[in-house]
Amino acid sequence: MQIDKILLSLELDGVLLSLTDAQLRSYLSKDVLPTHTLRSVFREFIDTKHGNTKRLYDETMRKITDDPLLDDITVTWLQRFYDSLDLAVNTKAIHMRNIRAVINFAIDREYTRNYPFRKFKILKEKTKHRDLSVEDLRRVRDYQGKWKPFSDCFILSFYLIGINLTDLLHAKKTSVKNGRLEYTRMKTGKHYSVKIEPEAQAIIDRYPDDELLVSFLRMYKNYDGFKRGINYALKMMRDDAGIICQDLTTYHARHTWASIAAGIDITRDIISEALGHEYGSRVTSVYVNFNLKKVDQANRKVLDYIR
Structure with missing residues (x-):
């Protein structure tokens, strides 16, 4: 019975026919089963x-x-x-x-x-910086064409300190507590708490939904469809000066927030805390609360700077 299970598993994995006799014997040998x-x-x-x-x-x-x-x-x-x-x-x-x-x-x-x-050395190429200039960020913010919902989605991500697209689209209305968006990042499982500034709230109010924080996801059948749609739209957006950014993607929101924060002398530690990067050690809840206040102040400074 155990042999039948092993053979079935190998067949389902599509590797049974590719095994040599020696490899198959290894699979079936009691001494090698583990x-x-x-x-x-x-x-x-x-x-x-x-x-x-x-x-x-x-x-x-x-x-x-x-x-x-x-x-x-x-x-x-x-x-x-x-x-x-x-x-x-x-x-x-x-x-x-x-x-x-x-x-x-x-x-x-x-x-x-x-x-x-x-x-074995894993090769990699230097990644191109994915941040917008302040001028181009304002152009995305002020865009009024047919891709407006996508520009609003991008800017909302920026206002929420570069929240990942999937986390933004799946965030629930119930995730807002005491004026803060409380969410767990799907990719890492890390908890985030971001103060919703008035600029962000204005966009949230523009796209109401009974369940979700914003209704962007309702534009497509699923998340993958929206992701393809927004990354296409961001590259197509143009104003009187022409195409805003030919390689613009949702990732630019997070990188742009960090670049602007660094440019206005917000400390590296606070930027790391805002983006959820690990550094140092957190020993008390008082220290965590202190950093949240500093992050709130940093985000306010960034938003004021681009106005």
């Missing part, structure tokens, strides 16, 4: 994740066409997988880092001692 494969550990690892992070790891697993035993993964295997990806360098790097994280996960659980990344 041995883990890359895909089996991927599945276990993915079950510990949620939201976009879970989807990213799942995407990497789907690109793995074979299913080597953890002990059999070599630098040669890593290089062959890397070369099989018809993607940009930095996108390839994401998949390789995902595999590395899964192997580290396996090592921590003593599934293997094999660490092939010791001799």
Whole structure:
């Protein structure tokens, strides 16, 4: 019965026919049954994740066409997988880092001692800065064309200290407490508390919804549809001076907030706190509350600066 389960699992994973006789014997041998494969550990690892992070790891697993035993993964295997990806360098790097994280996960659980990344370098290209000038940010804010809902969505993200698009679109009305948006970021599970300034509230009021904070998500069937729509619209927006920014995406809101904050001498620690980056240690709730006040003041300064 156990052998039947193993064979069925291998067939469902699409790897049964690709196994050599020796590999199949290894799977079926009682002495080797506890041995883990890359895909089996991927599945276990993915079950510990949620939201976009879970989807990213799942995407990497789907690109793995074979299913080597953890002990059999070599630098040669890593290089062959890397070369099989018809993607940009930095996108390839994401998949390789995902595999590395899964192997580290396996090592921590003593599934293997094999660490092939010791001799494999993950290449990456320098990321282009994704921030708008203050002038272009004002042009997006003041845009009045047919893409207005998308420009409002972008600016609302900026006003809320670069809140991630999926978190903004799925935020509930009940998430607002005492004038603050309280939410947990889907990607990281980290809690955020952002004061809703009058400028942000004006946009929220413009797009009312019975359940959601704003009704942007109702424009499309699902989140992915809206994401494609807004990233297309942002690139198409133009005013009397022409196209505002040909490569504008929702990511620019977060980067632009950080760049403006740095430009008006808000300290790096406060910027890190505002963006949810980890630094130092938090030892008391008093310290956390102190930082929230500083973040509120920083956001107010940024919004005042662009007016």
